[in-house]
Amino acid sequence: PQAQIDDQMAVLNSAFASTPFRFTLAAVTRTTNATWYTMSPGSAAEAQAKSALRQGGPGTLNIYSASPGGGLLGWATFPQDYTRNPSNDGVVILYASVPGGAAAPYNEGDTGTHEVGHWLGLFHTFQGGCNGGDQVSDTPAERSAAYGCPTGRDSCTGRRYPGLDPITNFMDYTDDFCMFQFTSGQSARMDTAHQQYRSQL
Numbered sequence: 001p002q003a004q005i006d007d008q009m010a011v012l013n014s015a016f017a018s019t020p021f022r023f024t025l026a027a028v029t030r031t032t033n034a035t036w037y038t039m040s041p042g043s044a045a046e047a048q049a050k051s052a053l054r055q056g057g058p059g060t061l062n063i064y065s066a067s068p069g070g071g072l073l074g075w076a077t078f079p080q081d082y083t084r085n086p087s088n089d090g091v092v093i094l095y096a097s098v099p100g101g102a103a104a105p106y107n108e109g110d111t112g113t114h115e116v117g118h119w120l121g122l123f124h125t126f127q128g129g130c131n132g133g134d135q136v137s138d139t140p141a142e143r144s145a146a147y148g149c150p151t152g153r154d155s156c157t158g159r160r161y162p163g164l165d166p167i168t169n170f171m172d173y174t175d176d177f178c179m180f181q182f183t184s185g186q187s188a189r190m191d192t193a194h195q196q197y198r199s200q201l
Contacts, residue, residue, distance in 0.1 A: 002028070007099035011109030012116060015170060015180075019187040021120065021194075023061065029053060039092065040068050041075045051087045058082045058198045061119060062090035063112065065098075073097055073111045076118035079197035091115040108176035117171050121193025122186055124173075125166045130156035138185040139166050149178035 005028060012023045036049035054062050058079075074093040082089050096103035097111035125142055127133040132141035140163035143155035153165040167174045168181055182190075 004098045004100055008109050008112050011099055012112060015110065015113040016116075016182070018184075019182060020191050023116075026060070027055065037066050038069060039064075039066055040070070040072070041092075046092070047088065050090060054087055054090060058086070058089070059194070061116065064090060064092045065095040066092055067095055068092070073103070073106055074115045076115040078118060079121050079193045082197055091119050105175035105177065110170060110176040110179055113170045113179075117182070117186070117190070120190035121197075122171050122182075122190060125169050125171045126173075132156075134171070136183065136185040136189055138183045139169060139171075140164060142166065142172070145173040147173055147175075149174055 005025065009023060009025050016022070031049075031053060033049070035045045039045035039049055049064065050062070053064070056062065072094065074091065074097065076091040077085075077089050091112070093111050093115060094103055094106075095101065097106050097109070099107065099109040101107040103111075122136070123134040124145065125134055125139050126145050127135075128141075129143050130141050132139075141156040142153075142165035146153055146165055146167045150165075150167060153167060154163075155165055166172060166183075168179055169186075170179050170182055171186070172179060
């Protein structure tokens with residue numbers, strides 16, 4: 001429903017308020033195709049759907065609502081991949097993950113936030129485990145993804161990036177109610193990636 005799309009847009013703009021990014025809804029298209037609706041990452045169905053439906057250039061965010069199955073909430077392309085395969089660019093989210101959807105506790109819209117973070121160049125906070133492989137210096141390293149909202153979790157004690165695991169970060173796997181922030185380092189990384197790969201200047 002349009003109301004859920006509008007609510008998802010509001011969630012994105014609230015989540016990215018501390019970054020340079022704002023999102024404006026340009027268009028909504030609705031397509032009935034059972035094969036595309038159950039697409040999976042890298043599948044022929046994904047390629048066909050995106051080739052037929054994608055609009056705009058490198059700076060246009062296309063979000064596809066689907067039901068991929070297997071417990072998958074969504075996936076995204078990275079900015080550096082655009083020039084190699086422009087028609088594949090975009091974000092796919094589980095239809096029930098939008099605000100008010102049925103995918104509790106992932107139904108407050110932050111699957112969209114998380115995947116747009118990837119679309120703008122962010123890795124998971126747990127990328128690389130305790131070696132801190134997300135390439136952002138102000139996100140403490142964590143050994144593995146966090147689920148639920150494990151307050152006080154510290155899975156990488158005494159490592160290069162000290163501090164409790166960033167369970168409230170949008171780029172972890174915690175429940176929607178638990179995540180509420182990007183760091184300044186993540187904001188800078190997204191800005192740099194956008195300027196390098198998605199700017200239409």
